[in-house]
Amino acid sequence: MTVQKLSTTRSILRFEGADRIAYWRRFAMLLALSVIIATMGMLRNSGAVVIAAMLVAPLMTPILGIAAAIVMGWLKRAFMLTLTVGVAAIACVLMALVLVNVADVPRGIVLPAQITARTDPGTEDLIVALAAGVAGAYVQINRAELSLLPGAAIGVSLVPPLSACGILLYFGEPADAYEAGLLFATNLGAIILSACLVYVVYAARFVVFGKGRRKLGFTTGMVITLAFLTLVFLQLGRSTYNRYLETSTEAQVAGAIRAWANPYSVEIARVDVNAKRKRVEVWLIVDLPIEAQYKISSIVNLLPEQLRETSLVDVLQQELGDGYLAVIRYQTRIGAQVILGTQNVQQAPDIESLTEDN
Template identity: 60%
Template sequence: MTIRSFTMTKDILRFEGSDKAAYWRKFSMLLTLAVVIATMGLIRNSSAVIIAAMLVAPLMTPILGIASAIIMGWVGRAVRLMVIVWAAAGMSVLIAWFLVWIADVPLGILIPSEVISRSDPGSEDLVIALAAGVAGAYVQIRKSEISLLPGAAIGVSLVPPLAAAGILLYYGEVWRAYEAAFLFATNFGAIILSACIVYLTLGPRQKVLQSDRRRVGFTLGFALTFAFLGAIIAHLSTATYYRYNETKLEAALARRINSWAGPVPVEVLRVDVKMLSKRGEVWLLVDLPFEAQYSISSTADLVPARLKETPFRDIASEVLGPDYVVTLRYQTRISWNVGGGEAIHELPPSSITSGSGG
């Protein structure tokens, strides 16, 4: 393989030369369309629409171009492409914010889960981006494998995190918006690193690194890429550590709640634990026997006596510690068993008594 057939060198020149205006127009149009599709998909909580935005987004090419410029020792071109990518990223965030503002989305509604999911990056996102970068770079070199390109585009998330950041800024969730932008930065750095490795492995490294100037440029670019990813890995490792321990605490608290309830039918709907803020939230559903619907009393009076023997705050402190503030939300549900002869039977004894809630 010669330098002339090293395909990404041509992609770099798309932002240069006599036809750069036409490429800029195409790039701007596709990026705008991708942001519009991604924003609407996130607002509607539609993963299918978000995938469509990933396929339309044109950001993969200039990011792979940065990797190619680093390998070729073209420091100036690599810097210009970085400026282009991050300027495009900033415009994507602004476009997403503007779209939500134009749509006049009520601020009081719940933020869609597809948006929230992109504001909690972890180490697994780095692994995904590394793999997608390898696939994208391989396809660029092996044009015969062009059918793999849509899969690489879907595998790495570039525009959706930027659109999520714009939506979260509209909702006033500045920290979550930062985390969504950080997910984009994770993908950005990982793609460059993995693409550099692919180009070094399959590309003309003997000719590329034959001059001192190119070797210096390559060393500088590779070192900066490693430093950038090192900072990202440090942040992601911390986030992954907290997420792992929060999941363990949530599972432990759910098990302890089931043990605390004993024979009383209690369904744990959701448990959230945040280690940094020392807060927890628990959603429960408590089943009441058939006769409870005829009782005229407060909800606290209907709660089974067993659940009042040990206050819930003691259960939460036992698992999480005394410095946590835990919010408990529970609902009651009338339940009964119906036999073959349509006879109504009470659920397992729940020891309902009157009294105040614990």
């Protein structure tokens, strides 16, 4: 196969050619812009801004280059491009860390959803990355389909997980930062594998079925890629299983809380179980009796007597067992219903009964 038959090979040679300095300069500039956009977008919790960072990010080119180099049997080039991607990834994390330090983001705030969304990778992320790798490699081969390239860039997340990693390190969350890094590793390995398969099917079958150093280089590269993806998959499988356990446990805890509160109205705003850390976080909104507005007392004394007989801590301990750190936030409110134009004020009905009626 000649270089002209596979456009990605030309991208590989740009890192080495006579104009490599200009190419490296463009690569570094786009990478820095992508990190800035992704970091600021996640801090502002703006999905549109994060998508813009995905479109600007130049990492797809060297990653597809790794796949092309493996297919061509160029192990040295594949290693150098892998090193390039690794250094670029570390630079992205450090740049995001510096950005949030310069912005002096308060560490006590609740992390935006755009950041936490990158801390829970699962096997579905691996499937998405495999599909995005196929799309990216297909577009590289079929230049007439360039209009599909933005979709492939959006489909897989490369720079945002790295920016999230830097932000999480700033917030003192190394475990979540590791999960964000795992998401990047998942995307990296999956894109390389799926792109290799596309290149072999479309343009490089002679390497697989041929003999000599190129075939040996191809085989070695594929074995390393599959070994890397196997390690990633084991991590993702464990995360997916933990997520399943956490979801089922959250449903059990929510049911136990409703049973504990019955017949009084308690709205469960949030139940968040972290099985790995053995931590559960519960946010409740309790409707107080209407006469509570005329009393001055502690929140505990304002609760209905039935809710004081058995503490919520005891209910959580029965469901989860010993060893969990439970964070419980009560938000009280006065629940009343009024017939407008009259003085008829009564206790408000239960939230769930209102939802069912509607």
